[in-house]
Amino acid sequence: MPASQWVEGIRLLAVCAFLALGVAALRARDPGLRRRRINLFLVCTLIIHFEVGLTQIDCWPFSHYPLMRGVWNEHFRYERIFVVGLDPSAREWELDPMTWSPVFPLVLQAWFQLRFSDLPPEQKQEAARFLYGKAEGARKELAAGRRIGNERYLGSFTAPDWWLYRRATFTSSEPLSGIRVYKEAFRPAEKFADPNKTERVLLYEYLPTGSAAVRHHLSETDRRVE
Amino acid sequence: MNISQLAPRLSDTISPRLIAAWNDFWFRPASPAGVVAVRFIIAANALWILLSRPTLPSLFSWPDAFHARIDLFLRIRYAFFLVPPAVEWTLFVLLHVALLCAMFGIRPRASCFVAGILLYHFAPVENMLWYLMGPYFSGLTLPVVALLVLAFAEPPGAAGARSSEYRWPVALIQIIFAGNYFFAAISKARTAGLGWVSADNVRGMAMASLTLETPPPLAERIAASPAACWTIAIVTIVVEWLFILVPFSRIAAAILVPVAFVGHIGIVFVLGIVFLAMPCLLIYVDWEWLADRVPLTRRSSPAAAEASA
Numbered sequence: 001m002p003a004s005q006w007v008e009g010i011r012l013l014a015v016c017a018f019l020a021l022g023v024a025a026l027r028a029r030d031p032g033l034r035r036r037r038i039n040l041f042l043v044c045t046l047i048i049h050f051e052v053g054l055t056q057i058d059c060w061p062f063s064h065y066p067l068m069r070g071v072w073n074e075h076f077r078y079e080r081i082f083v084v085g086l087d088p089s090a091r092e093w094e095l096d097p098m099t100w101s102p103v104f105p106l107v108l109q110a111w112f113q114l115r116f117s118d119l120p121p122e123q124k125q126e127a128a129r130f131l132y133g134k135a136e137g138a139r140k141e142l143a144a145g146r147r148i149g150n151e152r153y154l155g156s157f158t159a160p161d162w163w164l165y166r167r168a169t170f171t172s173s174e175p176l177s178g179i180r181v182y183k184e185a186f187r188p189a190e191k192f193a194d195p196n197k198t199e200r201v202l203l204y205e206y207l208p209t210g211s212a213a214v215r216h217h218l219s220e221t222d223r224r225v226e
Numbered sequence: 227m228n229i230s231q232l233a234p235r236l237s238d239t240i241s242p243r244l245i246a247a248w249n250d251f252w253f254r255p256a257s258p259a260g261v262v263a264v265r266f267i268i269a270a271n272a273l274w275i276l277l278s279r280p281t282l283p284s285l286f287s288w289p290d291a292f293h294a295r296i297d298l299f300l301r302i303r304y305a306f307f308l309v310p311p312a313v314e315w316t317l318f319v320l321l322h323v324a325l326l327c328a329m330f331g332i333r334p335r336a337s338c339f340v341a342g343i344l345l346y347h348f349a350p351v352e353n354m355l356w357y358l359m360g361p362y363f364s365g366l367t368l369p370v371v372a373l374l375v376l377a378f379a380e381p382p383g384a385a386g387a388r389s390s391e392y393r394w395p396v397a398l399i400q401i402i403f404a405g406n407y408f409f410a411a412i413s414k415a416r417t418a419g420l421g422w423v424s425a426d427n428v429r430g431m432a433m434a435s436l437t438l439e440t441p442p443p444l445a446e447r448i449a450a451s452p453a454a455c456w457t458i459a460i461v462t463i464v465v466e467w468l469f470i471l472v473p474f475s476r477i478a479a480a481i482l483v484p485v486a487f488v489g490h491i492g493i494v495f496v497l498g499i500v501f502l503a504m505p506c507l508l509i510y511v512d513w514e515w516l517a518d519r520v521p522l523t524r525r526s527s528p529a530a531a532e533a534s535a
Contacts, residue, residue, distance in 0.1 A: 008299035015346070018371075022378035026335070035253075041378065042252060042398060049402055053409035056416055061346060061370040063362035065410040068499070069417040072430030074449075080438065102282045103352045110356035115295050127291035150278055159278035162363045164440045164498040188433035 011059045014048050021045075074189040081109040081203065085135050086178040093172045095179075097165035099138040100131070101149025104161035112181060112203070128206035132179045142171045178207035251474075252397055253390035258382030259517030260396040262331065264509045265338065265376050268399070269328040271505045272345060272369035276322060283314040285351050296354055304350050317344055328373060334381040342373035365502025368406070372399045400473035400509055407469035407486065414463065423463050425455035435497045442498040458496070465489060472510055483510045 021041040028034035052062040082105065085093040097105050108131075116124065141148045151158045186198040276282070285292075286307065293307075301307055309317075321344040327337035349366035361367065375398055380391035414422045421427065432449035435442055448454045465485050471478035490501045 005297065005299040008297065008303050012299075012303045019374065022374060026378045038252075038394060042394065045375075045398065046401070049405055053405050053412060056409075056413055058362070060350065060362060061367050063367050063405075063409070064413060065362055065406050066413040066417070067363070067410040068431065068497075069410070069413040069422070071418045071421050071427055072434055073426060074430050074433035076430065078434060078438075102279045102285060103355065107352050107355055111292065114356055115292075119291055119294065123289075123291035123294060126289045130289045130291075150280065153280050154274075154277055159275045159365065159502055160500050162365075162500050162502060164442070164494070164500060166440045186437060188430070188437045191437040192433060 014059050014062065018045060018048060074192075075187055077185055077187055079183060079185045081112045081181065081183050083108070083131060083135070083179050083181050085139065085172060085176040086180060086207075087172040087174050088177045090177070091172075092180065093139075093170070093176070094168045095135055096138060096142060096148065096168040096171070097161075098149035098151055099135055104163070105165060106161065106163055116181075116203075124204065125206070128179065128181075128204060129208070132176065132206050132208060135179055136176045139171050139176055142168075143173055178205060180205045252394040254393055255388040255390055256393035256396070257388050257514045257517060258386055258392050259513045261376070261379065261382055261392045263511070263513035263517075264372070264396050264399055265331070265334065266329050267506060267508045268369050268372045268376075269325045269338075269341065271503065272341070272366055272373075273322065273325040273329065274505075275365045275502060276318075276325070276348075279352075282348060282351055283311065283318045285354060286311045286314050292355055305347050306351075306354060318348060320344065321348060328376070331381070335377050338373045339377035342370055342377060345370045345373065363502075368399070368403050368503055368506055371402055375399055375402075396509070397473060401470075403503075403506055403509060404470050404472050406503065407466045411463060411466035411469075414466070423459045425452045425459060428455035428459045431497055435499075438498075440498045442495050444492075444495040445497065448496045458492070461485070462489065476512070479510050479512075483507055 021037070021044050025034060025037040025041045028037045048059065048062050052059045052064050056064045056066065058064055083095055085095050087093060100108050116127070119127065138148045147155060180202060181204040183201045183203050184198050185201075190197040296306065321341060324337045324341035324344065327333055328341050345366055349364055349370060350361040352364075353361045375395050379395035380389065382392060418427070429449050429452075432442075432445040432455070436445045436449065448458070465482055468478065469482055469486065472482050473479075487504065487507055490504045493499050493501070
């Protein structure tokens with residue numbers, strides 16, 4: 001059994017122990033017994049909590065909170081992955097971050113970074129087709145002046161993602177003809193001085209059947225046209 | 227000879243003063259106001275986040291390409307894909323109902339337990355796509371543990387009498403939330419060491435946020451000021467290291483909780499990072515003291531309550 005599976009098993013065990021000790025305390029009727037079980041529950045919960053925090057090994061919902069822990073520098077090279085929509089004239093449109101609801105763009109970006117390149121071509125296409133459908137659905141709603149995704153019920157009171165995103169101010173009035181996935185690399189100091197000072201690589205392009213979009217120059221592995 | 231004769235009782239080996247301090251911290255009589263307030267704050271915070279993710283269960287219906295690489299044990303750990311999507315939607319609605327009941331103290335033990343278990347299942351759902359470290363920053367980490375702790379505690383009765391049962395759950399939840407800051411400091415120390423506490427680091431964060439998704443309104447101004455960058459770096463690390471004192475000291479709470487609150491607001495404007503569990507800082511308000519002065523709940527005065535107990 002791989003080590004990662006043992007780790008998942010131990011994490012599940014910790015949560016089960018927390019639950020079992022809590023239920024045991026709950027079920028005790030005799031005051032003395034209840035006090036002893038509560039003490040045991042407190043001690044074990046604190047041990048799990050501090051063990052996770054001090055060793056920095058995650059055991060969610062007991063977390064080690066690795067928040068902004070690295071060193072940042074304006075001259076370091078950073079990367080991001082993002083998706084744009086294509087209109088029939090192949091003009092690229094920034095997509096609203098609520099397009100991918102219930103997930104936010106950072107989650108999608110991480111999925112592209114970690115998983116997408118390992119997928120077989122047919123699954124890449126399946127995923128891209130789905131994302132294109134979401135992008136076009138969101139475009140229609142936005143063009144009609146309606147709220148989309150996570151904002152549907154609470155509007156401006158919606159809890160944001162932990163990262164704030166720039167909202168798309170414009171959207172294509174024509175149906176999208178496809179989507180493109182880009183990876184962009186930049187150094188903050190350079191990009192701040194000149195917003196065009198970035199390296200952009202096209203990772204994937206999806207054009208559905210009958211798309212009028214001009215096809216981008218891509219290798220056969222990266223272009224998927226139905 | 228039985229085992230109790232062989233091994234002295236644990237309580238015999240620990241100093242009586244330590245036992246007294248332990249009992250005083252965890253079990254000193256408290257009014258129900260703390261439990262009622264903490265339960266409301268935690269459940270309301272979780273409900274706000276869930277209402278802001280109204281289609282969360284739809285992720286179970288995303289194409290296989292998005293779920294293809296999820297570890298089997300991870301699926302078991304969070305009970306992913308064990309029931310059909312329609313059942314997931316039903317459970318999601320049940321979670322909202324349970325949180326509402328928990329907020330208003332309707333069947334508090336059952337509602338807290340159901341809400342805690344279902345949150346444990348739903349909170350990590352979006353992490354199916356990229357699980358690395360757990361959903362620690364989704365704002366739902368504290369509610370999972372806190373709601374379960376509240377489910378195991380004695381719910382406040384109608385009489386409102388003071389009881390040791392109303393002290394330990396609040397104290398435990400406060401300590402767990404303090405870890406959010408204290409462990410973040412440990413994480414920074416282990417990853418970046420002293421290098422984290424520098425103007426260059428804060429300037430690097432501000433510059434990066436200026437060039438990522440959203441340029442926060444104060445990022446440019448802060449990045450241009452070494453003094454502001456140094457202040458942010460030092461205040462952040464000091465607050466994070468000291469925050470573990472908050473559950474144990476009223477003075478620490480009075481100073482550090484407002485500083486942390488202002489710090490979270492500042493981070494939104496400088497780095498564009500939102501701490502979704504920020505409303506949970508309200509659990510450090512002395513609700514018992516407040517309830518004694520503002521009779522918001524139906525209860526007798528502490529003295530009368532003790533007398534009736």
